[in-house]
Amino acid sequence: MNLLPQNYKDFHSAEYWENFFQKRGTKAFEWYGEYPELCGVLHKYVKTADNILMIGCGNSVLSENLFDVGHHNITNIDISDVVVRQMTERNKEQRPEMKYLKMDALDMEFKDSSFSVVLDKGTLDALMVDDSEAVNEDINKLFCEIGRVLKLGGRYVCISLMQDHILNKVLQYFPDIGWPVRIHKIDTENSENTDKDFHLPVFAVVFTKFKKMPNMKPILEISNSEDKLSRHNDVDEVKTLIKEVQYYAMIRQKLSKRNLFGEQVSLTLFTSASTEPRYTLHVLDVPETGLRKFAIFIVPQGRETDWLFGSEEGRNHLAKSAGFERLVVVSLSRHHTYVDMESVKQELSLKVMELAPPGYKEGVQIPFLSLGEDIGSRTVVCEGHSELSGDYIVEDVVADEGQTFRRLIFTSCPNVIQSEARLKLEGKKKGKGKKKHVIDNSYLASHYYVAMVTGLGFLNSAVNKNERLSCVLIGLGGGGLPNFLHQHIPQMEINSVDIDPAIVEVARKWFGYQEDQRQRAHVADGIKFVQDAIKQGQKKDIVILDVDSKDRTTGMSCPPLPFVTPAFMTSVKDLLKDSGLLMINVVCRDDKLKNQVFQDIQEVFPYVYTKDFTDDVNTVLYALPSQPVLPDPTYRSETGGKKKGGPVDPLIRGLSANVSVLQKNIKDSNSSVSVDLVEMLQGIQLVNR
DSSP states (O other): OOEEEEOOTTOOHHHHHHHHHHHHTTOTGGGGOOHHHHHHHHHHHOOTTSOEEEESOTTOSHHHHHHHTTOOOEEEEESOHHHHHHHHHHHTTTOTTOEEEEOOTTSOOSOTTOEEEEEEESHHHHHOSSOOHHHHHHHHHHHHHHHHHEEEEEEEEEEEOOOHHHHHHHHHHHHHTTOOEEEEEEOOTTOTTSOTTSOOOEEEEEEEOOOOOTTOOOOEEEEOTTSOEEEESOHHHHHHHHHHHHHHHHHHHHHHHSOOTTOOEEEEEEETTOSSOSEEEEEEEOOOTTOEEEEEEEEOTTOTTSHHHHSHHHHHHHHHHHTEEEEEEEEEOTTSOOOOHHHHHHHHHHHHHTTOOTTOOTTOOOOEEOSSSOOOEEEEEEEEEETTTEEEEEEEEEOGGGOEEEEEEETTSTTSOSEEEEEEEEOOGGGOSOOEEEEETTOOOSHHHHHHHHHGGGOGGGTOTTSOEEEEEEOOTTOHHHHHHHHHOTTEEEEEEESOHHHHHHHHHHSOOOOBTTEEEEESOHHHHHHHHHHTTOOEEEEEEOOOOSOTTSSEEESOGGGGSHHHHHHHHHHEEEEEEEEEEEEESOHHHHHHHHHHHHHHOSEEEEEEOTTSSEEEEEEESSOOOOSOTTOOOTTOSEETTEEOOHHHHHHHHHHHHHHHHHHHHOTTOOOOHHHHTTTOEEOOO
16 A cells, blocks of 8 residues: 655754855756656656657756657757757757757747647746745746647646745746646655765656636645546645645655754555545654664554653653654554554554654664553544544444544544543333443543532532532533533532534534433633623532633643633632632643633632643632531541641641542442542642642
8 A cells, every 4th residue: 555654843944055055056957856856757648659848957957868769850059059069069969850949938929829839847936036026927928828829638747846936926826827737756865976865755746738717626636656537626635745745855864864863754554445544653862872773663543642651741742652763653643544564564554664763774673562462442433623623533343352432533632632521321211122231320531520420528518418509600511511410419400511512512422411400501702602691690609610721822721811810700700609619620731821820710709729730731620609518627548647748738638528428428338339439539738839
C-alpha cells in the first residue's frame, strides 16, 4: 500500500525557501532533475510527433536527451544570446534539426497554435521571484503567450519546485481559464546530481489547453508514486497536499542529519484512496548515551487518547522508558480498518525507515513495540456536526480485559476524549433475545468526576437521604456525571445546562441520558441560565461548572474565562444557599492565569479548597459561601491525623466523616460501583489567601 506523508503545520515556508536558495547558489540546473528522473512523466505527455517548444532553455541538456530518443521537432528559446550561440554550436553536427533562437518567452514571435507541447524546466521559477504586482504582470504575459502558441488540446509541462507564491499563482490562473491541472511528483531523491545536503521535491505540472465551458468546475488531479490519479474539487486541498510533500522532504532531511532533542516532530501518512490519515507519527529523540538506536511503538486503537500516547509529556515519558535513541510513536486512524498487527508492521516498514536517526544501518530490522500483539478494536457508531463544536464522532472502543467504552470525540481535538461511558451487557425483559450493550451508570470516566462526587461531602444534606438536594450542572457533555448522581443520590434534583443542542441530543441518543422529574436538560447559555434563576428567586445547594472553552488561545481550556469572572462568581454565590457548594473543573496550563482565577474566586467565596492530580492538568475547585457545619472535627478516619507541614484542616476531618457515609450510601444503592471517594480525600486542601 502506498503511503503519502502529510502534515505541514510546522512548515515555515519563508525560512525554508530562503535556506534552500542560499544553499543552491548557481547550481540551478541540477535541482530540477536529469532526464532519467523526468522521462517517466515526460513521455506520458510528449510524443515523438509533437512540435515542442522549450522556453528558457539555458544550457539544459533536456532537449538533447529528448532529441536522442526520437523527438526531432524541438525549438529552444532563451533571452541570452550567449547561451543560444553556445547551444547551437554544440548541437549543429549531431542534432542539426534542433533549433535555438534568441527570444523572450513573454513576447514570442511564433504564430498562434504553432506547438503541441511547451516545456518549461525551471523557467517559471526563475521568472517568478516573488508575488509582487510587477512580477505578476510578467507571469500573466508568459502564460498568455504560452496559451497563444499552444494548439487546442496542447500541453504546457512545467518542471517546478512549486514555492508557495508559484503554487498559488498557477492554481488560480489556469483553473480560471478552464485548463485542467495535473501534478506529478518527480522522484529525484536518488539522482547522482542532486545535492544530498539540501534536497527539495520537484514537481511536473501539466496544464492542458481547453476551451472554457460555462459553469465548468476546475479539474485538479494529483498523481501518486503508484501512478494513480486522485481528483480534487478544492484548490486549497491541492495546495495542502503539495505543501505536505514539501514538509515531509524537509523533515526527512532534518531527521537524517541530526537528533531532535527537546522537540517532537509529527507526521501523518495517507493512502492514495483516502483523504483521511491512516497513521499519525510522532518522532522523539532521547538525549542519553548507550541506548539502542531506533524503534517503532504502535498504539492500539482507542488508546491514542491515553496521556502516555496523546500528550507530548506522555510521549516523552514513553520514549525515555523505552530505551531507544529515537522512538516513533504510531497511532491508527479511526477512519480506517486494519487486519492485524503484522499487516500494520508491513505497511509501515518502508516508510518509517526514512525516519531513521543518523548512523542507522540500512538493512537492520526495526524493532516494533506495543502493549501486546492486539491492535485493539474500535467502531464508529455515529458521526455528526455541531454548529458550535464542529464535527464529532461517537465510537465504541474495546479496551483491556474486554471492557467496551463509548466515547465522544471532537475531530478538532482527536486525541481528547470529550465524554466517556462504560458499556455493559444487559439481557432483554423476560429473558427474550440476546443481551445488548447499555450505558453503565455506575462508572465515572474521570478522576475529576470522582473528586466532584467526593466534594458533596461538604454538604450534610448530601448524606441525608431524607433531605432534598438541588443541583445546577453547567456543561452536560455526554451526561456521565449527572447520570451517576441521578442514579446513586436519589434525593438530588439535577438541572443540566448546555449551550449546544447537538451535544444534548448526543447525550440522549448515545449516552443514556434520560429526563424525568428529578433530571432535566436545558439548551441555554449557562451564564444567562444562572442569572434567570436568580431573578426567579431560586436557591440551589450545588452549582457545578464543567464547561469546555472553544478559545484555545487563553491558556485555560476549562472553563471559559467568562465563567470565572468576579461578576459571574457573585451571581453563582447569589444562586447558592448559604450552606451551598460550587465545584469547578479547572484545566489551565498557565500558572499565572490560574492563580489569578483562584484569587478572583476567593474575593467572592470565603472558603476555597482544591484537589490537584499529579498526572493530570485538571484541578477541582470547591468554593463555599460559608463554613459548613460538618460532623465532629475530632473524627479521625484513615485519612485524618497529621500531614506534612502541620495538622489537617479540621473541616477536612469533618469532610472525611461525611464522605465515608456518602461512600456507603452509594455502595448500598449499587454494589457494582467501584469508585473510592475516601481515597480521593487525599490532597484536598484550603487555598491560602
